[in-house]
Amino acid sequence: MKFFGFVVVCLVGGLLLYGTADFPDWGDPDSPASTHLSDIYIEHAFEQTQVPNIVTAILADYRGFDTMFETAVIFCAGLACFLLLRDFKERKERFYRHVPTGVILHVKNSKKALRVGRDFEHIDKDWIPSDLIIKTVCRILIPFIQIYALYVVAHGDFSPGGGFQGGVIFGSSLILLAISYDLKILVRRIKEKVLGICAAAGVLVYVGIAAICMPMGKSFLDYSALEMFVFDPHHVRALGMLGVEIGVGIAVAAVMAIIYINIVSEGRHDEGL
């Protein structure tokens, strides 16, 4: 296999290098890629969409159709992970910790479950006492991370960022909660059902905003059809983009959490990092 790999790599690499012979220089301002469509976008994006970040303008408007499917890809990944790993059977073995004394009990028969309350808590198999410093720091950090995520979504029109990045950051704040405390706390706070609905609903916000334009007499995704719904018709495209970015953010945050929870608990949603 190593030899075969080497031969394939040499062949493909040779082909690719042969192709680079005719490339324009790196950073050449007069290369076809930097002059043909790029100029149209740079010169007209702000005037047509009122969004200073040209990348966002192209992402959510000129090529918003791509981005819609990109969100669908993310939804699909979340669904695939759920479908592949989710296992509704409960583990047979359980571990409990007697809180006042710290004694750990190993219950092998799932029918003899202990009642979890003030005396006993349900713990993971590889349980280690959680660190006070990590817990406290994360508890302080998580709200700020989430606010930052919202800022990234909302400010995507003016600065780098947007729905996808914001969604990932929000999702990682949820993951941080699971890592610093316990997976059970995350699963208890945000039910699987909520995550599942958010993932589909986020994409639906995008497709919905895009589809409403059709009965309004414009083509799919043409935000200018939404003028009557917004308070500021001059910025209708920017507002439409904000709407779809929020949808993307919701979907991405939910999917990131779904993937993480399913991988780390092997689909059982009970214990994990």
Next chain:
Amino acid sequence: MGMTDIIPLIVAKYNYWLFVVLMMIGLYAMIAKNNLIKKLVGMNIFQTAIILFYVSIGYKSGATLPIIQNVHEGHGHAAIHAADYINPLPHVLMLTAIVVSVATFGVAMALAVKIYQRYHTLEEDELRMRLSEK
């Protein structure tokens, strides 16, 4: 050809050559590595190398970030020159490509976990042995 001629040539093209090298590292890992997770890492290197390639296409010397400056000051739209801003289109395409690659990566990781649940190994030769035993 003296040194003065070679350096501009290298400067003009090295980015593309190194992207090919990086991509081939990924491809080699995908084909030749035995461990499935290593192969996945190779896959990701392969994909990011393509993203690097696209981002390199978009680079324009002497230009700045593709975010229009001073929008709140100037009321007219006259002041925007295409030569001042980097080509934004490859960036948009690559945002999509990154999303696609992370989606694939997540699904692949889920599969790796599932394979391990079943066979308790991620080495390809051992997997092949387990499969032929049945």
Next chain:
Amino acid sequence: MPWQIDMIVLFFVILCAVAAITVKDLLSTAILFGAYSFMMCLLWAVMGAVDVAFTEASVGAGVSTVFFVAAVFRTSRRTKD
């Protein structure tokens, strides 16, 4: 933009890539992979692709690495190559 910076970062990117696929422990691979993604993100930031760099920083160096560690946690660190 000085191409020297680009070249140095690119060198580190390739170094991290080679290290990530040769090291014989999957948890180390995960960390090197995170480093690789972050170097890549720097490279793109140098080339002015701030949006892409931002995404890579949050996805490649962030969430992907977390998925990776989670998967290694549920499988094994052992690898033959």
Next chain:
Amino acid sequence: MNNYPALIVIAPLLAALFAGLAVWIEDRLSYYIAILGLAVSSFSALKVLIQVIESGTIQYKMAGWDAPVGIEYRIDLLNAMVLLLISGIALFNLIASYKNVEQEISDRKGSFYTIYLLFVTGLLGVTATGDLFNLYVLIEITSLTSYAMVALSDKDRGPLASLNYIFIGVIGASFYLLGVGYLYMKTGSLNMMDVADIIASQHDSSTVLVGFILCMIGVWIKMALFPMHVWLPNAYSYSPVAFSRVVAPLMTKVMVYVMIRLMITVFGFEYIFNTLHLSEAVVWLATIAVLAGGVLALAQDNLKKILAYIIVCEIGYMVGGAWLGNQSGMTGAILHLLNDALMTFALFLGLGNMVYMLGKVKLNNLQGLFSRMPWTMTGFVVAAFSIVGVPPTCGFFSKWYLISGAFEAGAYHFAAALIISSLICAILFFKVFEICFFQSSPDLQGQGHGHKFQVMAEAPVSMLIVSNLVSFSLIVVGVFSGTIVKTIILPFLQGI
């Protein structure tokens, strides 16, 4: 405003999302949502096809932006036909699949239908789009959904087959993306028509050449052309039957469509056949693919795998036909694209019925099938005849065009391969029929009823109706082949 072109793709996408929401409310709802979505999509596709035949190519601007700046849907005769084919097959398969899904994945029905709809959305989008990058994103949707499906069914080997499929699929899609990047480097555009206009003046550029080769290799990997076919048999035989019935006829055909689209619209015959001199090599590759697919099919003992290798063989037909470089060859390839999708669908419908009733479809499980499942077998026999190329089934006519194209081009080896592979298919299917017809089922034989009467154990009516309807359509399409060629394919080829 004529919104039908967008509706073809959007209706299944919306349905997928609603089905994904319905999972959390009531699982059964998702099936009806799926039916509704695909019905709307098929209806729109029919409308669009009629419009295109009447008034020519339709352009639909997404978000209202003009072509090279925004993404456009550009629907001409070829993709209008393929769109109707995809949405129709997806709809009929869904009708036939209700019971299969109940049987195989009853606990995750809702998620299954969601994934199914997303997959169909991807296929439809790939076919409708006029933008090179949009094509990539949609290919990824179809791939991601099929990875999930392959891993789902067969608990034992599924995940490993799926992971290998991911590796190959990612390489294929990445090569395509890289090819698009090389083209973008030289053109600065992503719209197919626009790219075609610009590269018309850059035929001697090595970058365009490498871009072309990369795109082709990517598409070939995705369509499982012979040396790159390894993923296909495993992937198709491990996925749930309701899914393999749609992925087997459509996935590879859509990739063939992409290849033809790239050849005709983006690069142009002038570039491919006059500037490059690759066509002979590719026709040889196709010849080898045809023969190898046939031989490998002979070596299998599982009906699912046999059918999978027949697909590998059929792909060789279409690739070879498209690369012959003459009108008959291209006509044959396009007609075969339509016919082969229908034939494979009919075969897999029969297979689905068998899987539903028997569970396993190794060849020795099939004994006595003619008396047990006569209706299923009727449909299956017609489909098999069509694969072999018996007139008046449609398989005959497309093979006729392909062979005459091969003679025109002087590619006698390709013509010979076509005929040999038809013979191989004939042998193969008669082997299957022999088992199904003459050997009676062992577990029933020993029961000592005195007479050789066997209990009929037929699949549910909904499945039978669909499978026989599709098999009947093979004959109808065969009879009307001339009309299809005259109203759709020839005007399309002349309009280039």
